[in-house]
Amino acid sequence: MDRARLLVASCRPEEEPTLGSQVKEVNPKIMMLRLTRDDIADIVQAFGSSTFTSLELRVGAVTLEVRKPGAEETRPADALPRTVEVVAPLLGIFEAEPVTGGPPFVRPGTRVHPETTVGILHVGKDRTPVMAGVCGTVDEVLVKGGQLVEYGQPMLRVNTAPPDLPGELTDAAGADAP
Amino acid sequence: MKVRRVLIANRGEIAVRIIRTCRALGIETVVAVSDADREGLAARLADRTVCIGPARAAASYLNVGAVVTAAVGTGCDAVHPGYGFLAENASLAEACAESGVTFIGPRPETIRTLGDKIQARALAVSAGVPVVPGADDIADSQRAISVARDVGLPILLKAAAGGGGKGMQVVHELCRLRGAFETATAEARAAFGNGTLYMERLVPNARHIEVQILGDRHGNVLHLGERDCTLQRRHQKVVEEAPAVLISEQLRDRMRQAAVGLAVAVGYEGAGTVEFLVDQDRDEFFFLEVNTRIQVEHPVTEVLTGVDLVGEQLRIAAGEPLALDQAQIHLRGHAIECRINAEAAHDNFRPSPGLISEWREPDHAYVRVDTHCYPGYGVPPFYDSLLAKLIVVGQDRAEAVARTQLALSEFSIQGVECTLPFLRSLLQRPEYATGSVNTRWVESVTAERKISVGHEGERA
Numbered sequence: 001m002d003r004a005r006l007l008v009a010s011c012r013p014e015e016e017p018t019l020g021s022q023v024k025e026v027n028p029k030i031m032m033l034r035l036t037r038d039d040i041a042d043i044v045q046a047f048g049s050s051t052f053t054s055l056e057l058r059v060g061a062v063t064l065e066v067r068k069p070g071a072e073e074t075r076p077a078d079a080l081p082r083t084v085e086v087v088a089p090l091l092g093i094f095e096a097e098p099v100t101g102g103p104p105f106v107r108p109g110t111r112v113h114p115e116t117t118v119g120i121l122h123v124g125k126d127r128t129p130v131m132a133g134v135c136g137t138v139d140e141v142l143v144k145g146g147q148l149v150e151y152g153q154p155m156l157r158v159n160t161a162p163p164d165l166p167g168e169l170t171d172a173a174g175a176d177a178p
Numbered sequence: 179m180k181v182r183r184v185l186i187a188n189r190g191e192i193a194v195r196i197i198r199t200c201r202a203l204g205i206e207t208v209v210a211v212s213d214a215d216r217e218g219l220a221a222r223l224a225d226r227t228v229c230i231g232p233a234r235a236a237a238s239y240l241n242v243g244a245v246v247t248a249a250v251g252t253g254c255d256a257v258h259p260g261y262g263f264l265a266e267n268a269s270l271a272e273a274c275a276e277s278g279v280t281f282i283g284p285r286p287e288t289i290r291t292l293g294d295k296i297q298a299r300a301l302a303v304s305a306g307v308p309v310v311p312g313a314d315d316i317a318d319s320q321r322a323i324s325v326a327r328d329v330g331l332p333i334l335l336k337a338a339a340g341g342g343g344k345g346m347q348v349v350h351e352l353c354r355l356r357g358a359f360e361t362a363t364a365e366a367r368a369a370f371g372n373g374t375l376y377m378e379r380l381v382p383n384a385r386h387i388e389v390q391i392l393g394d395r396h397g398n399v400l401h402l403g404e405r406d407c408t409l410q411r412r413h414q415k416v417v418e419e420a421p422a423v424l425i426s427e428q429l430r431d432r433m434r435q436a437a438v439g440l441a442v443a444v445g446y447e448g449a450g451t452v453e454f455l456v457d458q459d460r461d462e463f464f465f466l467e468v469n470t471r472i473q474v475e476h477p478v479t480e481v482l483t484g485v486d487l488v489g490e491q492l493r494i495a496a497g498e499p500l501a502l503d504q505a506q507i508h509l510r511g512h513a514i515e516c517r518i519n520a521e522a523a524h525d526n527f528r529p530s531p532g533l534i535s536e537w538r539e540p541d542h543a544y545v546r547v548d549t550h551c552y553p554g555y556g557v558p559p560f561y562d563s564l565l566a567k568l569i570v571v572g573q574d575r576a577e578a579v580a581r582t583q584l585a586l587s588e589f590s591i592q593g594v595e596c597t598l599p600f601l602r603s604l605l606q607r608p609e610y611a612t613g614s615v616n617t618r619w620v621e622s623v624t625a626e627r628k629i630s631v632g633h634e635g636e637r638a
Contacts, residue, residue, distance in 0.1 A: 090237075091230045091244045093251060124243035124273070148251025150229040151238070152213060 040064060082161050084134055085142075085154040092121025092128065094155070096145035099127070104145075106156065110138045118156055121149060136160035181256045181280065181496045185210055185228075185249040186220065187270075188260030189239065190564060192472070193220035194550045196258050199488040208252045210245055212238035214558040219550040228252055233560045239263040246273045256280040256495055258488075262562065265471040266293055282495040284448045284470045291444065292468040296338050296376060302465040305443040307436045310455060310464040312378030314338060319359040325377050326355055332380040335359060337366035345369060348380060384617045385456040386410065387422045387463070389437035390479045392490050393446035396499045401434045402479050402487075403509045405451075409604070411527070411620045416597075417604070418475040419514040420482055423575065423613035425456060433463050440468065449476075449491045458616065475515050477548055477569045482509040512578040513571045516586065516601045519563040523600035523624075531559035535593035540585040544571050557594055565596060579611060 044066055047055045053071035057064040096104045096119055106118045112132035121128045139157040143149050183206040186193050193209055197220060200207045209224035214233035221227040228248045231238030238244065240263055249257050257274050259265040259282070268289040274281040283289065292298045296314045303309055311329040316322050326333050326349070335358055337345030345366030347358040359375070367373035390402040406422040407415045422430060437452035451473050453466040476487045485502065493501065521527040537553045539545075549566035551557070557565065570585050572578030586602045607623065609615050 091228070091248060093247060123247045126243060148228070148248065150248075151231045151244075152229055 083139060083157050083159050084136070086118060086130070086132055086134070086156040086158060088121060088149045088151060088153045088155055089130060090121055090123065090128060091151045092123045092149060094143045094145060094147050094149045095120040095122055095127070096141070096143075104141075106132075106138045106141060108138050108140055112136060112138060112158060119143070130155065132156070132158060134158055134160055179255075179280065179497055181205055181492055183208060183225075183252070183254045183256075184282070184492075185245070185252065185254040185257045185279075186224065186260065187239065187245045187249075187257055188263055188265075189215050189218065189220060189550075189561065191548045191550045191567060192260040192474075193218075194223060195548055196260065196488055197223045199486055199492070202486075203489060203492060205492065208248070208254055210239075210248050212560070214560055219552065219555070226252060233558065235263065235560065242267065242270045242273050245270065246277050246279065249274070249279050250277050254279065256282055256492075258282040258491070259471065261471050261474055266469070268293065280495050282448070282491050284446060284450065288444055288446060289470045292450075292470055294339075295336070295467065296374075298467055299376070299465070301444060302440060305436075305440045307440050307465045308463065310378040310381070310466075312376060314376040316359070316375040316377050319356040322355055322359045322375075322377060323352065326352060329377070329379045332382070333377050334380045335362045335375050335377050337362070337370055337372070338374040338376050339366065339370035339372040345375065381455055381457045381464070382616075382618075383458045384408075385422070385425070385458060385615075386415075386453065386466075386617050387425070387433060387456050388451045388453040388469075388473075389434055390473075390476070390487070391437050391441045391446065391450050391452060392487075392494070392500055393441050393448065393450070394494045394500045395447055395497050397442075397445070398500045398503070399438050399441045399446060400500065400502065400504045400507060401438050402483050402485060402507055404430065404433060405475055405478050407475060408615055408617055409610075409620050410617055411624065415475060415517065416620055417514065417516050417601070418478050419512065419575075419578070420478045421509055421512065422456075424458070426461060429456065429461060429463060436463075436465070440465070448494050449487050455617075474517070474564070474567065477546060477567060478513045478515045481513045481546060481569055481571045482511060483507055511571050511573050512575040513569060514578050514582045515570075516568045516582065516605075517564060517597070518566045518568060518589070518591070518601065519597045520557050520565050520594045521563050521597055522595035523597050525595075527597075528595075529559065529563050530595035531557040531563075532594045533557075534591065536590060537592075538588075538590040539566075540568070540588035542581070542585065544581055545569070545585050546571075551591075565591065565594075575613070579605065 047066055054067040113135050114131060114133050116132045117129045118132050119130050121130055136158040139159050141156055143155050184200055186196050186207060186209045197207045207224040208226045208228055209220045210228055210230045211221050212231055212233050213229060215221060216229060230244040230248050231241055257279055264270040266289055268286040271281040271283060271286040271289055299309050299314055313325045332348060332350045335347040345362045347362040349355050349358045362375055363373040366375060385406060385408040387404050387406050389404045391399060393399040403420060404422045405418050405420045407418045409417040433454055440452055449472055451469040454463045455466050456463045472487060472491060480487055520530045522530050534551055534553060534555045537551055539547045546569040547566055551565050568585055570578055570582040572581050583605055586598060589598055591598060
C-alpha cells in the first residue's frame with residue numbers, strides 16, 4: 001500500500017479549481033461531490049481491503065488512481081480494439097440497399113466514416129438509417145436484407161486501423177477478428 | 179385458425195406463466211425482451227428470445243412497432259400481451275390485425291370502448307348495470323355543484339380520459355367544490371389533453387369485487403365467480419381472495435349476472451374482468467370498469483375452478499368455442515393471493531431492486547407460487563416491483579387464512595427488501611381474520627403503524 005499512500009499524498013483536493021465558493025451558492029448538490037483527505041483515505045482503505053487490484057475514481061477535478069503493488073496497468077494506450085462491431089440501435093427488418101434500388105450501402109472493403117449509412121431498419125411505416133458510428137473499413141456484413149435484426153445485434157464488423165499505416169493493415173488482414 | 183407460435187410481449191412472472199400454458203398445449207413461444215431482461219427466466223424457458231429494445235419500457239415493452247415486427251419476423255401467428263404495458267392498447271390489437279397476426283385479447287373496438295371511462299359507464303347503464311350515482315359531463319363548476327347536490331357528498335371528481343390518480347379530487351364540503359373542480363380540470367387537461375371530468379358519489383366503506391368473465395367468437399359468455407380485491411394500497415392490490423367475503427348471496431349473484439350481461443352487450447371475446455364497488459353500508463354494488471386483459475390475480479380463480487385462463491385465452495383467440503358452459507363452473511374452497519413486491523415497506527414502500535441471494539418458497543400441495551425469480555436473479559430497477567404471487571387454497575376461508583400465514587412464514591427472500599414482513603403482519607390482524615375491512619383499510623393501518631413493516635432479517 002506504499003504506492004497508494006504516495007498517490008493520496010499527491011492529491012490536493014483543496015486546490016481543485018471547479019468547486020469554488022461561487023458554485024457553493026449556485027448548486028449545493030455539486031458540493032456534496034467534494035472529496036476531503038479523509039474521504040480519500042477511507043476510499044483507499046476500503047480499496048486496500050477489497051479484492052480489486054486497481055481503482056480509478058474521478059470526482060470533479062480530482063482524479064484518484066490507485067493500484068496494488070504488482071498490479072499491471074490495465075489500459076495500455078495500444079489496446080484499443082482494431083475491429084469493432086456496429087450493433088443495431090433498434091429492432092427492425094434489415095434493408096441492405098436503398099429503397100430506390102442500387103448497390104448495397106456497404107460491402108466488405110467499403111470505407112466508412114461515422115455518418116455513413118450502412119443499412120436501414122424497417123419497423124411498420126418507419127425506416128431508420130443506421131450509421132457506422134466509426135471510421136474504418138468494413139470487414140464483414142453480418143446480416144442479410146429482409147432479416148429481422150434485434151436490438152443490440154451486431155450488424156457489421158469494421159476494421160478501424162488507419163489505412164495510411166500499411167503495416168497495421170497487413171496485421172489486421174492477417175488476423176481473424178476476435 | 180390454429181395458434182402454433184406465440185410472441186409474448188411481456189416480462190416477469192406473467193411471461194413465465196404464459197410460457198407454461200403454451201408448453202402444455204404444444205405451442206411454441208418467442209419472448210420479446212428488453213435489453214435488461216435478456217437473462218431472465220422467461221428468456222431461458224422460451225423457445226426463442228428476441229430483444230426488442232433497451233431497458234427503458236417506452237422504447238421496448240411499450241413499442242407497438244417493435245412488438246409487431248418481432249412477431250412477424252420470428253414467424254409467430256399470435257401475440258400475447260400479458261397485463262400492463264400494451265395489454266389494453268387498441269393500437270397493438272389493430273397493428274397485429276394489419277400484419278395478419280392474432281392479438282390474444284378482445285377486438286380493438288372493445289378495448290377502445292371499455293378503456294374510455296365515459297363510454298364504459300354509458301354501456302353499463304344501457305345494459306342495466308348500476309353505476310355509482312354521478313354524472314360524466316362536468317364541464318364547469320356550476321354543473322359540478324348541481325350534480326353534487328343530487329348525488330350527495332362526499333363526492334369524487336375524476337378525469338374522464340385517464341387514470342393513475344391524475345385529476346382526481348375528493349370533496350367533502352360544497353364550498354370546496356369550485357376550487358377542486360378548477361384543480362382537477364387543469365390536471366386532467368395537462369395530463370390527458372382533455373379537461374372534461376366526471377363526478378361520482380364517494381363510497382367510504384367499500385369493497386372492491388370483480389367478476390372474471392370469458393367470451394368467445396360464437397357468442398358464448400360465462401363467468402368464473404368473483405374475486406375480492408379490497409386490500410389495496412394506493413390503488414394497487416395487495417391481497418386478493420375468492421369467493422368474496424361478507425356479502426349476501428343475492429348481491430354476489432346479481433354482480434355475476436351483471437358482469438355477464440355487460441359482456442354479452444359488448445360481444446366480448448376473450449378473458450376479462452368486470453370490476454365493481456360494493457357499498458357495505460347500503461348493500462349495493464356499482465360498476466367501476468372492465469379490464470380487457472388477463473389480470474395479475476387470475477390464479478385465485480384458476481385454483482378454485484380448475485380452469486386455465488391463459489389456455490382459454492388461447493382457445494378463444496384461435497376461434498374455438500369455450501370448452502365449458504356455466505353449469506360446469508364450480509368454485510371449490512377458498513383461495514388467497516399475496517403479492518410479494520421488492521419494496522421496503524418500512525421506508526414508505528421504496529423500491530428495492532438488486533441481487534436475490536436466497537429464494538426459498540413454501541412447498542405444500544395447497545400452495546402455488548407464480549414467479550420469475552430464483553437465487554442469483556438480479557431484479558432490474560426499471561419495471562414493476564412484483565417478485566412473486568403466493569396463492570394458497572383451503573376448504574374454507576379460515577383454513578385458507580391459516581395456511582397463507584404458514585406459507586408466508588416459510589417463504590424466505592434475501593438480498594432485496596420485500597413485502598413479506600408487511601404481508602405477515604397484515605394477515606395477522608383481527609380485522610383480516612373476520613374480513614371486516616374496506617378499500618381504505620390497508621392504508622389506514624399502515625399509516626397508523628399498527629402493523630410491523632420491519633426488515634426481513636428482523637423476524638424472530
